[in-house]
Amino acid sequence: xxxxxxxxxxxxxxxxxxxxxxxxxxxxxxxxxxxxxxxxxxxxxxxxxxxxxxxxxxxxxxxxxxxxxxxxxxxxxxxxxxxxxxxxxxxxxxxxxxxxxxxxxxxxxxxxxxxxxxxxxxxxxxxxxxxxxxxxxxxxxxxxxxxxxxxxxxxxxxxxxxxxxxxxxxxxxxxxxxxxxxxxxxxxxxxxxxxxxxxxxxxxxxxxxxxxxxxxxxxxxxxxxxxxxxxxxxxxxxxxxxxxxxxxxxxxxxxxxxxxxxxxxxxxxxxxxxxxxxx
DNA sequence: GGTTCTCTGCCGC
DNA sequence: GCGGCAGAGAACC
Numbered sequence: 001x002x003x004x005x006x007x008x009x010x011x012x013x014x015x016x017x018x019x020x021x022x023x024x025x026x027x028x029x030x031x032x033x034x035x036x037x038x039x040x041x042x043x044x045x046x047x048x049x050x051x052x053x054x055x056x057x058x059x060x061x062x063x064x065x066x067x068x069x070x071x072x073x074x075x076x077x078x079x080x081x082x083x084x085x086x087x088x089x090x091x092x093x094x095x096x097x098x099x100x101x102x103x104x105x106x107x108x109x110x111x112x113x114x115x116x117x118x119x120x121x122x123x124x125x126x127x128x129x130x131x132x133x134x135x136x137x138x139x140x141x142x143x144x145x146x147x148x149x150x151x152x153x154x155x156x157x158x159x160x161x162x163x164x165x166x167x168x169x170x171x172x173x174x175x176x177x178x179x180x181x182x183x184x185x186x187x188x189x190x191x192x193x194x195x196x197x198x199x200x201x202x203x204x205x206x207x208x209x210x211x212x213x214x215x216x217x218x219x220x221x222x223x224x225x226x227x228x229x230x231x232x233x234x235x236x237x238x239x240x241x242x243x244x245x246x247x248x249x250x251x252x253x254x255x256x257x258x259x260x261x262x263x264x265x266x267x268x269x270x271x272x273x274x275x276x277x278x279x
Numbered sequence: 280g281g282t283t284c285t286c287t288g289c290c291g292c
Numbered sequence: 293g294c295g296g297c298a299g300a301g302a303a304c305c
């Protein structure tokens with residue numbers, strides 16, 4: 001088609017823009033990217049989104065996150081990593097890090113270093129269960145059919161932490177947790193060490209206010225934390241919950257009343273809801 | 280808290 | 293297919 005740009009030409013134009021974003025030390029602005037592609041800013045923006053599925057800004061942000069993670073792992077200090085990643089100021093860096101990494105840059109660099117996590121694997125009515133705790137409280141509760149998989153998952157999540165088997169005190173906690181999972185009655189009184197971003201913590205706190213035997217929708221939770229339009233972010237935060245059952249993300253259902261997915265399997269979610277007399 | 284930038288919708292060519 | 297403008301909202305300083 002003369003005078004028109006073909007689809008493949010579009011794809012290579014956008015691919016070139018992606019490479020430019022990746023190569024640049026500082027995020028190139030929309031105007032620069034558009035000029036480089038020989039298009040107007042507005043049209044370039046539309047085209048970029050059509051081809052990649054994300055906006056140029058979102059693409060640049062995602063790439064910056066990858067770089068931030070790499071630099072934090074390879075650089076000696078957080079300060080040098082910050083300089084290399086290309087943030088304009090340290091405050092911007094520390095501002096962006098929790099969103100991008102789920103923790104402060106220092107904590108990410110340590111990768112759980114310095115943290116000691118006691119853990120145990122047992123069996124409950126929902127299959128194999130892993131419970132882990134720092135000296136502050138329970139930081140992880142996961143479930144699976146395969147106990148080995150639970151341990152591998154724990155090692156992945158806290159790769160620099162010292163993982164040790166539970167002691168006598170921990171055994172007691174473990175028994176209490178299993179009893180709670182099997183009969184999730186009213187309250188749970190062991191301390192929790194909830195690790196996540198500020199946003200995730202707000203969502204999880206909101207989940208904890210859903211009473212036993214009741215459900216809420218993602219929209220309800222979004223409204224509760226004062227972000228009525230952030231339903232997708234809320235759903236993501238529910239999916240990132242590390243402490244199953246105790247933080248009752250299983251009580252969240254779709255607006256139409258149907259049961260949505262569950263990180264530890266829909267069958268487990270249904271079983272939990274049955275235990276609470278909801279279904 | 281003001282300024283700049285991003286993003287989207289809409290319209291015209 | 294492409295450019296441009298307006299307005300809302302987010303990001304930045």
